[in-house]
Amino acid sequence: MPKGKARDDGKTPYQIEVPEEYVLRDEVRWLKTEDAKLFRFLKEVMNKIEPAYVSTYPPSECGIATFTRDVLTSVAKYTPFSKPTVVAVKRREEIEPYGRVVRAQIMRDDRQSYIDAAKFLNKSTVDIISIQHEYGIYGGTQGEYILDFVRDLEKPAVATLHTVLLNPNEDQKRVLQELAELCQVVVVMVRMGRQILTDTYGIDPKKVTVIQHGVPNVHRVSTNAVKRALAISDRKIISTFGLINRGKGIEIAIEAVARVVEKYPNALYLVLGETHPGVRAWEGEAYRNDLLETVRRLNLENHVRFNNRFLSLSELVRYLCATDVYVTPYLNKDQICSGTLAYALGCGKAVVSTPYLYAEEVLGDGRGVLVDFRSPEAMADAIIDLFDNTSKKEQIESLAYKYGRRTAWFNVAIDYLDLFHRVMQAAGVRKDEVVEAKK
Amino acid sequence: MMEMDLQISTKTLEGIPVIGLSGEVDAYTCSRFRDTMIDVIEEGNANIVVSMKDVEYIDSSGLGTLVGGLKRASEKGGKIAVVCSSPQIRKVFEITGLEKVFPLFRSERDAALELAREVVT
Known part of the structure; x- marks a missing residue:
C-alpha cells in the first residue's frame, strides 16, 4: 500500500482522538524521583529557553488565541524545564478565566497597560517575546499601541504576522513597518508574505522568516x-x-x-x-x-x-x-x-x-x-x-x-524554537548567561 | 484505524543490538517503539543503537520514549546511541539539547563500534 494512503477494512469502528504528546515532560518528571542523576544531567543540558507570548488567548474565541495556545503548547512539549508565559490582550470589560500560564494582561484600549506589560517582562525570567500581530487585537489607530510595548522592551522580540495587506492605508503601513523595525524578526506563514513585506512595506527581507501555520498531528484514515x-x-x-x-x-x-x-x-x-x-x-x-x-x-x-x-x-x-x-x-x-x-x-x-x-x-x-x-x-x-x-x-x-x-505542530514548534535560539544568539544573549543571571 | 507509519526492525552489529526505525516516531507510534526497546533491554542488553536514518519525523513523544529507554539502559550501566542523517531529525536533537544526552552518529556501524568499544574499556 503506498505511504499516506488511508486504509479501510470495512468494519473497523472509529474513535478518532488526536493524541496528546506529553511523553517527554512525563518521562522527565518521573526521572526526578526515579533517577535523580539523569534528571540533573537533563536539566543541565536541555534547552531552557523561556518565551513569552503576547496575544489574545483562550478562552477568548479568536483564531489567533487558538494559534497562540497551539504554538505555546507545542514548544513547551520540547522544553520540559521551561515555563512559558502569556501576556493576554483583552478588552477591559471582558472577564476571561485564563489558565495559570497567563501571567499578565494588556487592556486593549489602555495605552499604559502596554508599557506596564513591557516592564513586567523586562523584570521577569523570560528570554524572548513572541508577539502575535493582527491589527484589530491591539488598541489605538490600526493597533499602534503594540508599538509602545515593543519600544519599552529590553529583550529580543519576534512578531508573527497574521495579516499582511496588499494595499495598506498609511496607518496600516506605518504600524507594520515600525513593528518590523523594532522586532528582531517578523514571521509570515507563506513565502508570498515575505514578498509583500519587501515590495509594499520596504522591509528588509533578511528580517522576514517563513514558518508555516501548524496543524494537529492527524494520521490519515479512511x-x-x-x-x-x-x-x-x-x-x-x-x-x-x-x-x-x-x-x-x-x-x-x-x-x-x-x-x-x-x-x-x-x-x-x-x-x-x-x-x-x-x-x-x-x-x-x-x-x-x-x-x-x-x-x-x-x-x-x-x-x-x-x-x-x-x-x-x-x-x-x-x-x-x-x-x-x-x-x-x-x-x-x-x-x-x-x-x-x-x-x-x-x-x-x-x-x-x-x-x-x-x-x-x-x-x-x-x-x-x-x-x-x-x-x-x-x-x-x-x-x-x-x-x-x-x-x-x-x-x-x-x-x-x-x-x-x-506543518504538523510538532515540526512547527521546532521551527519556532530554532528561530528563538537564533534570535537570542544574534542579540548576544546566551541562555547559560541568562540562567546565571537568574540565580 | 489509524495508519501506523512506523516500521521497526532489530538486528545486531558488533555485538550491539540495533533497533531500526523507519517512518514517523510520534504520539501514535511511539508505544510500539517503547515496547521494542524494553524487550531488547530485558533480554540483557544495556547498550543500544537506535537507528533513525529512515525516520522522516519525530515528535516530543518519540524523544520522551528515548529518554524512558535511557533510564532503563542506564540502570544496567548502558547507553543509547542514535543514528540519524536527516537534517530535520538532527535539528530536533540539537535544538532540544538532547544531542548531549544521546550521541549522534551518521552510520549504524560507527554507533555500534563506539558502544562496543566502551563495553570493552
Missing part, C-alpha cells in the same frame, strides 16, 4: 469509515469550518452545492462552527440567517447542515476526516493565512478554494483546486470533477497530506 461512524456513509460530504463571518463567502458555496446536487443528489454540505463573537456582537446572527434563507430559497434543506457551536479538536478532526471535498470560498484576496485550510491539508483532504494569497501558495503544485472568486459555477464544476475522478482526488489528497505533515 473517509468512508469515519462517515459510517457519523451515520453519513451514503452521503458525499463537502465541508467548511471555522468562525463564521461574511468574508467566508459561504453563500457562494451553498449556491455551488445547488448545482452539485443535480448530479450528486446525495451531496451534503456541512458548515461547521459558530458565528464569530465579534460579528455576533455587531449584527447578531444576521449572516447565518441570510445563509439559512439562501438554503430555503434553493430547496437545499436536505443538502446543507449547520453545526452552530464550538467543536472540540477531536470533533473537528472527525468531521474533516469524513469530508470528501473541503471548500474555502473566501472573498478577500488579501488573506495571507487560514488555519482552517491548513487543518484540511493536515488531514489530507482535497480542497477547492478561491485564490486568496494563502490558498494560492499552499494549494499550488497540484495540492488543491483553485477557482474564481464569487463563482458558484466554477466551484460546483471543481467539486463535481473531484467526485467524478477518484484517482485525481486521491492524488490531490496524497500531495496535500504530505505537505500537511511537514
Whole structure:
C-alpha cells in the first residue's frame, strides 16, 4: 500500500482522538524521583529557553488565541524545564478565566497597560517575546499601541504576522513597518508574505522568516469509515469550518452545492462552527440567517447542515476526516493565512478554494483546486470533477497530506524554537548567561 | 484505524543490538517503539543503537520514549546511541539539547563500534 494512503477494512469502528504528546515532560518528571542523576544531567543540558507570548488567548474565541495556545503548547512539549508565559490582550470589560500560564494582561484600549506589560517582562525570567500581530487585537489607530510595548522592551522580540495587506492605508503601513523595525524578526506563514513585506512595506527581507501555520498531528484514515461512524456513509460530504463571518463567502458555496446536487443528489454540505463573537456582537446572527434563507430559497434543506457551536479538536478532526471535498470560498484576496485550510491539508483532504494569497501558495503544485472568486459555477464544476475522478482526488489528497505533515505542530514548534535560539544568539544573549543571571 | 507509519526492525552489529526505525516516531507510534526497546533491554542488553536514518519525523513523544529507554539502559550501566542523517531529525536533537544526552552518529556501524568499544574499556 503506498505511504499516506488511508486504509479501510470495512468494519473497523472509529474513535478518532488526536493524541496528546506529553511523553517527554512525563518521562522527565518521573526521572526526578526515579533517577535523580539523569534528571540533573537533563536539566543541565536541555534547552531552557523561556518565551513569552503576547496575544489574545483562550478562552477568548479568536483564531489567533487558538494559534497562540497551539504554538505555546507545542514548544513547551520540547522544553520540559521551561515555563512559558502569556501576556493576554483583552478588552477591559471582558472577564476571561485564563489558565495559570497567563501571567499578565494588556487592556486593549489602555495605552499604559502596554508599557506596564513591557516592564513586567523586562523584570521577569523570560528570554524572548513572541508577539502575535493582527491589527484589530491591539488598541489605538490600526493597533499602534503594540508599538509602545515593543519600544519599552529590553529583550529580543519576534512578531508573527497574521495579516499582511496588499494595499495598506498609511496607518496600516506605518504600524507594520515600525513593528518590523523594532522586532528582531517578523514571521509570515507563506513565502508570498515575505514578498509583500519587501515590495509594499520596504522591509528588509533578511528580517522576514517563513514558518508555516501548524496543524494537529492527524494520521490519515479512511473517509468512508469515519462517515459510517457519523451515520453519513451514503452521503458525499463537502465541508467548511471555522468562525463564521461574511468574508467566508459561504453563500457562494451553498449556491455551488445547488448545482452539485443535480448530479450528486446525495451531496451534503456541512458548515461547521459558530458565528464569530465579534460579528455576533455587531449584527447578531444576521449572516447565518441570510445563509439559512439562501438554503430555503434553493430547496437545499436536505443538502446543507449547520453545526452552530464550538467543536472540540477531536470533533473537528472527525468531521474533516469524513469530508470528501473541503471548500474555502473566501472573498478577500488579501488573506495571507487560514488555519482552517491548513487543518484540511493536515488531514489530507482535497480542497477547492478561491485564490486568496494563502490558498494560492499552499494549494499550488497540484495540492488543491483553485477557482474564481464569487463563482458558484466554477466551484460546483471543481467539486463535481473531484467526485467524478477518484484517482485525481486521491492524488490531490496524497500531495496535500504530505505537505500537511511537514506543518504538523510538532515540526512547527521546532521551527519556532530554532528561530528563538537564533534570535537570542544574534542579540548576544546566551541562555547559560541568562540562567546565571537568574540565580 | 489509524495508519501506523512506523516500521521497526532489530538486528545486531558488533555485538550491539540495533533497533531500526523507519517512518514517523510520534504520539501514535511511539508505544510500539517503547515496547521494542524494553524487550531488547530485558533480554540483557544495556547498550543500544537506535537507528533513525529512515525516520522522516519525530515528535516530543518519540524523544520522551528515548529518554524512558535511557533510564532503563542506564540502570544496567548502558547507553543509547542514535543514528540519524536527516537534517530535520538532527535539528530536533540539537535544538532540544538532547544531542548531549544521546550521541549522534551518521552510520549504524560507527554507533555500534563506539558502544562496543566502551563495553570493552
